[in-house]
Amino acid sequence: MTATTASARSDLSEVGRSAATLRSFLHGLPGVDQVGAEQRAAMLGTRSIKTTAKAWAIDLAIRMVDLTTLEGADTPGKVRGLAAKALRPDPADPSCPAVGALCVYPTMVPFAAEVLAGSTVHLASVATAFPSGQAPLEVRLADTRAAVAGGADEIDMVINRGAFLSGRYSEVFDEIVAVKAACGDAHLKVILETGELVTYDNVRRASWLAMLAGADFIKTSTGKVPVAATLPVTLVMLEAVRDFRDATGRQVGVKPAGGIRTTKDAIKYLVLVNETVGEDWLHPDRFRFGASSLLNDLLMQRTKLTTGVYSGPDYFTLD
Known part of the structure; x- marks a missing residue:
């Protein structure tokens, strides 16, 4: 590490120590060229990939899915069933990879943990008064601790957009710093609700704020508002994590969530990642992809590539 780089990293570690310094830093970030970002995202969204690359991309996208159920009507049985699907998305094809994680409410974490114990599938839980974030901090911290105690190894928190x-x-x-501390060893995904x-x-600004405060991932959306993940917004976030790694040496993940439903959508995001931040x-x-219906479309397209036969949506369990 050069002396200049070490100095820059030291300076960033001090950014959050005062309100004035943090504000000055965030408002000193380069402005986003809206037209340029939207045009680049649209251009990358038109890229096509060949059959062998498509098969690889589909398997990678499956491994990146955070299979999600966040409904008031969720039951232990539904969550256990979804956990089984997370482990074996296509029971008829053992070569199909498991998903990245299952994401549920804190009260559902213990039921998912029963099924996922000992597997490679992560157990994520939304917390901090999801989706509004409008609750006293102690309540949000208790929400986080309960999810971790139940077995979650990833926490998806939502920022207070009103405060921001x-x-x-x-x-x-x-x-964010307080929630990160409450997570213990669990990874923290910070939802910006873009x-x-x-x-x-x-x-x-929100991306940099979250990363400076200790986020392991930054996530676009709760999926509970009309405008969720978009390619231009994800492009801006990817540029932020790239620049943050250049400045600090720390690599932060990105999770678009909400509205990503088809294999075609997922591949557009993978192209965006590759062209913006690279293979790393x-x-x-x-x-990761925060999604529920996306997995079934990925499985249908995977079956078509491997067997030549297109299976209807009723071939796989509904999420």
Whole structure:
């Protein structure tokens, strides 16, 4: 590490120590070229890939799926069944890889843990008064600790968008730091809810804020608002994690979530990752899809490639 690089990293470690320093840093980030970002995302979204590469991409996308159920009507039986699907997405084909993680509410974590114990599939839980984030901090921390105690090894927290949009950046920073501490050894994914952040500049600022506070992943959305993941927003976030690694040496993952339903959609995101941050992020430890219906489409397309026969959506269990 050069002296200049070491100095830059030391300076970044001090950014969150005062509200004024944090604000100055976030508002000093380069502005996002909205037209440029949207045009580049659209251009990359038109790329096509060949059959052998498509088969590889489908298996990679399956391994990157955070299979998700976040409904008020979730039951232990439903969660156990989904956990079994996470382990063996296509019971008729043992060569089909397992998904990256199963994501559930904190009260459902113990039931998922029963099935996933000893497997490679991570157990993620939303916490911190998901999806609004509007609860006292102690409640959100208790939510986090309960999920970890139940067996979650990944926590998906949601930031207080009201505080962020009001310019109370230190409040959001300190809350992320506190949740990270409550996670213990569990990884922390910080949900920005980009559909409520209004501008790409805010997405960039929120991404850097979350990473400076200790996020292991930054995630676009809860999936509970009308505007969820988009290619341009994900591009801005990927650029942020790339620049953050250049500045700090720490690699943070990205998770687009909400509205990604087809294999075609997933491949667009994989192309975006490869062309923006490179192969280092083409791994489930660095990139995930938050999705429920996406997995079935991936399985249908995989079956078509391997057997030549296209299976209807009723061939696989509904999530």
